């Protein structure tokens with residue numbers, strides 16, 4: 322494995338072509354965080370419900386994604402990300418969503434080697450948070466998470482200093 326990449330048994334594939342993805346394309350920074358380590362072991366994004374990560378994911382989303390997908394994922398030149406229809410059904414899984422963001426898909430949806438692996442997990446958490454449709458069509462949530470699910474409301478505020486895996490003292 323390339324320097325600093327945690328071990329993984331995930332078979333990561335390009336969303337369009339099915340070709341294997343090369344994690345060594347990722348930035349050197351943000352490769353070996355507890356979140357990335359966990360994701361590469363399990364295929365599950367541990368940042369999903371962590372408020373300390375959501376706030377950071379929102380900032381990344383507004384910089385890197387909203388221009389094409391809309392401010393709340395409602396869709397623009399790229400498809401809506403906040404609803405229950407997916408061009409690529411694998412985006413209903415954390416692994417599939419990671420593959421699409423890291424490796425890209427078609428047309429203007431290029432790879433995101435500019436983001437660190439850790440930033441991709443944070444932006445995924447925010448994309449999931451933007452979801453507004455029926456919880457029955459949200460298989461990325463655990464049963465416990467489904468019980469607590471509330472559709473995203475525009476204008477919701479988060480504390481800047483929420484405790485969690487992405488808190489300032491843990492970066």
Ligand code: HEM
Pocket residue numbers: 337382385386387388389390398399400401402406407408409410412418421422426427428429430431433444448
């Ligand atoms: C497709 C996420 C940035 C344009 C997608 C899909 C996802 C996604 C999950 C697949 C949706 C589906 O299966 O229905 C993101 C995220 C971004 C990002 C999280 C930021 C990190 C961008 C940017 C552009 C863009 C900057 C424009 C330059 C598109 C287009 C598609 C797409 C045109 C359709 C591609 C296809 O159907 O193969 N994006 N995207 N995206 N995105 Fe993005």
Ligand code: CA
Pocket residue numbers: 400401402403404405406407408
């Ligand atoms: Ca959609």
